[in-house]
Structure formats: structure tokens, C-alpha cells
Amino acid sequence: MVKKWFWGILGILFVGLAYIGIITPGIPTTIFAILAAWAFSNSSPELNNWLHNHKLFGKYLNNWEKKRVFPNKGRLAMFFVMIISSISIYFTLSRKALLIAVVCFILILIWAFRYPGSVEEYEKRVKEGKKIGWLN
Structure with missing residues (x-):
């Protein structure tokens, strides 16, 4: 029961961040919606369906x-x-922290840009027999 509450509250938090992302430039919406769906899948089928x-x-x-x-x-x-985070880390933290952050950011970007950016691109990859992402 406690786990369901935890995941439900986390899902609601992610939905809130996704809404903020809609109206605030620079804050991504999609990733927070995906995280909310993941959290709701662990807590409530009704909230997952709603989302x-x-x-x-x-x-x-x-x-x-x-x-x-x-x-x-x-x-x-x-x-x-x-980029904005890297600049702020550059001015506030050590060079080692900046290096770690930049390496993590680059790995995340490589992961994100590996997937298709539109349904059309997905369909083109399927038609050409190319991989959709890293694992499929």
C-alpha cells in the first residue's frame, strides 16, 4: 500500500513538472510525461489510463x-x-563536477538522438529495415 502511494505521488509530481514544461521554455515536457506514466503503471491503472x-x-x-x-x-x-546547466556548473562547482556532468549529458543526448524524432521517421526506419533504437 505504501509503495502504491509513493508511486502515485511521484507520478503526480512528474505530471506537474510536465505541465510546467508546457508553459516554460527550456523545460522538457515529454520526459516528465513518460516518467509519470512509468510511476502510474506501478501505482494506479486508472491514473495510467487517464494519462x-x-x-x-x-x-x-x-x-x-x-x-x-x-x-x-x-x-x-x-x-x-x-547547455544552461553546464554553464551554471562551470561557474558554481569544480571542473571535475563539470566534466562528470558533461559526460553524462553527452551520453543522454546520444541515447535520445538515437530514437526517431517523429512518426514519419519511425515509419521510414521500419520500411528500410533499420533499427528503431539501441535495443530493437
């Missing part, structure tokens, strides 16, 4: 789960947030 049928988030979640599409807009927002 998958949501008019703002449903399309992105369904595209991710069925086709592994990571929207170009989300990738670009993630890239710019990482």
Missing part, C-alpha cells in the same frame, strides 16, 4: 510506448537545458 488518454500528453506517451518516438522538440529542449 495515456490525456489530450496533451497521450499522443507523446503512446508514440513512445508503441514506436519509441522521442519528439525533436523534446530533444532540442533537453539539449538547451543541458
Whole structure:
């Protein structure tokens, strides 16, 4: 019971961050919606259903789960947030922290840009027999 509450509260937090991402430039929406769906899948089928049928988030979640599409807009927002974060780390923390952060950011970007950015790109990859992502 405690686990369900934990995952439910975490899911609600991620939905809130996804909403903030809609109105705030530079904060990604898609990744928070995906994290919310993951949290809700561990807590409440009703909330998970609600999120998958949501008019703002449903399309992105369904595209991710069925086709592994990571929207170009989300990738670009993630890239710019990482640049801003790197600059702030440069001025506030040690060079070692900056190096660790930049390496992590680069690995995350490589992962994100490996997936198709649109349904059209997904369909093109399928038609050409190319991999969709790293694991499929």
C-alpha cells in the first residue's frame, strides 16, 4: 500500500513538472510525461489510463510506448537545458563536477538522438529495415 502511494505521488509530481514544461521554455515536457506514466503503471491503472488518454500528453506517451518516438522538440529542449546547466556548473562547482556532468549529458543526448524524432521517421526506419533504437 505504501509503495502504491509513493508511486502515485511521484507520478503526480512528474505530471506537474510536465505541465510546467508546457508553459516554460527550456523545460522538457515529454520526459516528465513518460516518467509519470512509468510511476502510474506501478501505482494506479486508472491514473495510467487517464494519462495515456490525456489530450496533451497521450499522443507523446503512446508514440513512445508503441514506436519509441522521442519528439525533436523534446530533444532540442533537453539539449538547451543541458547547455544552461553546464554553464551554471562551470561557474558554481569544480571542473571535475563539470566534466562528470558533461559526460553524462553527452551520453543522454546520444541515447535520445538515437530514437526517431517523429512518426514519419519511425515509419521510414521500419520500411528500410533499420533499427528503431539501441535495443530493437
